[in-house]
Every structure is written in C-alpha cells, then in structure tokens.
Amino acid sequence: MEKRRATVYDVAERAGVSIATVSFAFRQPERVKDSTREAVYRAADELGYAPSASARQLAGGSQGALGLYAFDMVLPSDRQGSSETLDTQVERDLDAGLQLGRFPLYVDEIQHGFQLESMLRNRSVLIGSAASDDHVATMDIAGSIDGLAMFPGTEMPQGIAKVAKRLPVVVFSRPVSDAFFEVRVDNVAAIHELVDHLVEVHGHRDVAFVGGLVAPDFVERFAAFQDAQRRHGLPVADAPFDSTALTGARLAGVREAIAAGALPDALVCASDQLALTVLEFLGAHGVNVPRDVAVTGFDGIAAGVAATPSLTTVRQPFVTMGRLAVRILVGDEEVTGTRKHILPTRLVRRASCGCREGED
Structure with a gap:
C-alpha cells in the first residue's frame, strides 16, 4: 500500500504552528520570524512534504508536468529588476552579442531535447532557475511537477535530497549519489x-x-x-x-x-x-x-x-541527454534500471x- 503523502496539516502539527503559518513560511517567508520558519522547514524535511499546487491538492495525483531547472547559473546582477527604458535595454542587448560568460550556452541544447521528448510524451514543461540555498524555491518546484531535471551549478541545492524522496530527480553533468539519476558524459x-x-x-x-x-x-x-x-x-x-x-x-x-x-x-x-x-x-x-x-x-x-x-x-550529445532525462522522469523501464548514465562524446x-x- 502506498504511503500517505504528508499534508500541510501534518507539518503544522509537527512544527506546533497553524496551517496559515506553514503556508506563509513557504509563500511569504518574510512574514514569518526566523525561528518559526526554520521549525516549519525542519518539519517539512522530516515528513518529506512539499507545498502542492492547487491541482494536486484537489486531485492528489499527477500534474502532467516535468521541471527543468538551473541552479546558481545566473549572475546576481541579472536577478535584479532593471530601471532602464525598453529602448535602452534593446540597444544594450544588441551590443552584447553572445554575452559569453553570463549563462552556460549548452543549457539551451539540453533544453531542446528535453522539450522535444516531453512534447512527444504529451507532458508540459516547467522551466526556471533558483539559487541553490533557496529552500522555498526548491520546495515550490517539487510541489508543481511529477519529476525534476536540473543543472546544479557549483553545488547541489539545499533540500533537493528531500525532493528526491518523493519525485524522480535527474542531475546533469556531475557525479551524484544513488538518491538521484545521473546523466553526463565520459x-x-x-x-x-x-x-x-x-x-x-x-x-x-x-x-x-x-x-x-x-x-x-x-x-x-x-x-x-x-x-x-x-x-x-x-x-x-x-x-x-x-x-x-x-x-x-x-x-x-x-x-x-x-x-x-x-x-x-x-x-x-x-x-x-x-x-x-x-x-x-x-x-x-x-x-x-x-x-x-x-x-x-x-x-x-x-x-x-x-x-x-x-x-x-x-x-x-546534448539533445540525447535532454531526451534521456525525460524518459527517466516518466518511468521508461528501458532507462530506469540504472541510476548512472554516462554517455560517449x-x-x-x-x-x-x-x-x-x-x-x-
């Protein structure tokens, strides 16, 4: 029998707070004092809980979506809003060319393969980025998808091991533990x-x-x-x-x-x-x-x-890497028998x- 998924009520009980406080801790963390917020996160980790999107809360089933996320691959300056006019932004963008060094260009090619295979399997794709130490963002990702493929950046995101206990997680381009699926080259x-x-x-x-x-x-x-x-x-x-x-x-x-x-x-x-x-x-x-x-x-x-x-x-083989990740996340038995996929170059x-x- 499948183990019951932890709910917001379970987290609230474990942390000794209200369900509203749990919701605020994930959705509006600035409204919750540090000690309470940490207690909520600790309880969520212990229970394997992730805040669910509304459709999952209602149906208790599959989202039909897969996540493709890049962690710590955007410069801090790029995360800030711009006060420039649209014309100024366009002029600067045109002068910047490829902007080498600002974001890994290979990510686009893996994303192409990921989206292609998702389309063929009638799955939608949630694409985004987050800081590796952003616990809220990591847990939010897990609550919106059925599986996650990720570019971890320089270090593994906090809380991702907890996510891997309830969702399949594919990690590109680095050796990882058996808690995750690994897709990289030799x-x-x-x-x-x-x-x-x-x-x-x-x-x-x-x-x-x-x-x-x-x-x-x-x-x-x-x-x-x-x-x-x-x-x-x-x-x-x-x-x-x-x-x-x-x-x-x-x-x-x-x-x-x-x-x-x-x-x-x-x-x-x-x-x-x-x-x-x-x-x-x-x-x-x-x-x-x-x-x-x-x-x-x-x-x-x-x-x-x-x-x-x-x-x-x-x-x-970037496109193959992206497609392979989708096959793993949807449970294709031909590729889920091994945790480590090391491809030739x-x-x-x-x-x-x-x-x-x-x-x-």
Whole structure:
C-alpha cells in the first residue's frame, strides 16, 4: 500500500504552528520570524512534504508536468529588476552579442531535447532557475511537477535530497549519489582523446589547461588532463594554467603569458564558452590561432562553428541527454534500471587546432 503523502496539516502539527503559518513560511517567508520558519522547514524535511499546487491538492495525483531547472547559473546582477527604458535595454542587448560568460550556452541544447521528448510524451514543461540555498524555491518546484531535471551549478541545492524522496530527480553533468539519476558524459575518455590528438597529430609538447575548477565536470576534466600529460611523458601541471571561471576575472594567466612571450603550444579549455572567450582575447592581442597557439574547447555548442577560427572541441550529445532525462522522469523501464548514465562524446576537429575545416 502506498504511503500517505504528508499534508500541510501534518507539518503544522509537527512544527506546533497553524496551517496559515506553514503556508506563509513557504509563500511569504518574510512574514514569518526566523525561528518559526526554520521549525516549519525542519518539519517539512522530516515528513518529506512539499507545498502542492492547487491541482494536486484537489486531485492528489499527477500534474502532467516535468521541471527543468538551473541552479546558481545566473549572475546576481541579472536577478535584479532593471530601471532602464525598453529602448535602452534593446540597444544594450544588441551590443552584447553572445554575452559569453553570463549563462552556460549548452543549457539551451539540453533544453531542446528535453522539450522535444516531453512534447512527444504529451507532458508540459516547467522551466526556471533558483539559487541553490533557496529552500522555498526548491520546495515550490517539487510541489508543481511529477519529476525534476536540473543543472546544479557549483553545488547541489539545499533540500533537493528531500525532493528526491518523493519525485524522480535527474542531475546533469556531475557525479551524484544513488538518491538521484545521473546523466553526463565520459569526461576522462574525451580529454584523453583530445590531448592524444594535440600531441600525436600536431606534435605539441607544451599543452596547458584553462578553466577554474568551479564545477565537478571541470574538476574531472582537469584530473583527466593531468593523467593524459602523465601518459605522454609531459610535465604534469599542479593547477590549471589559467583559472578563469565563466563569471570570474578574465584570463589573467593567458594575459601574463602573452606579456612574457611564453604562451604554451596549445590551450585545452574546460568549455567551449571559455574557449570562445580565449579566441577573442588572443585575437585582440595579435596572437594567431593556430599558428602561435592551438586552442580547443569542450561541449560542441553551435557558436564554435561560427568562431574565427572554427573551434576544435569535444561534442556532448546534448539533445540525447535532454531526451534521456525525460524518459527517466516518466518511468521508461528501458532507462530506469540504472541510476548512472554516462554517455560517449565525439572529437570534432576544426581549424583552431590546425586541422582543415570539416576534417574527421
């Protein structure tokens, strides 16, 4: 027999407050004093309760909706309202181009696959973002959907383990516990193939890593890079050559190397988004790619094709990742038998490493 789902009445009783106070704690937390609010959250966690949307409260069944959320991937400045006029916003937006570094571009491609598979399965999609420490937002998400796929950012959101006890949760691009489903790629094999190409095909011996170790996938890629250096008998780096993160200070290590005339033979960037910034930066400083230095990325976003030169990269199967997440969330038995789905990648050779356009 299925265990009865905890209700607002259960939480109120456990916390020793009224049901109105429970509602305010989740919907208007500023109206509840800190100690009371924490008592409500603690009771909700212990009971596995999430505030339900009205349809679920009435029917006690499925919402027919799946959630796709990104945590901590928006800059604080982007979360604030703007007092600019519409014309000023449009002008600034047009001048900003891709706004590299402001939001991970690969998210759009996974979202495309997620929405496509949801449409085919007659499911609606709730898309949004939240801060990882926003307990209210996390619980609100769980109350509106039948399953959640998420981009966790630099750390797992608070309260998400409680959500996973009552809903299936898919996490993209990081290793997770068996409480969640995991959809990511084989970073180790991908980086080994990339470094092998730079060393064995192009003869580079001074190969450096660019990217701050701000996320688990970047950490895994750098560890694989160190291992690849070791396998080829190259000096093994203790830390990235340049630790620029997507929203951090811009390319201090690369800048210093240019000034000293000491650029490596090749730069392996932790992501395409960072690699595109590197290409733009090198070009602005008169450095020719790939003649002076080869540059590679990781992800395979569409913007890499249009870059000058076009970007050599590792392609992740983003659309497949999004579609796979939906299949997991709707309970497709073919894919729910395992918690960890680690997908292959493909090396895409383009001009930025010295290969001819379209060369396989």
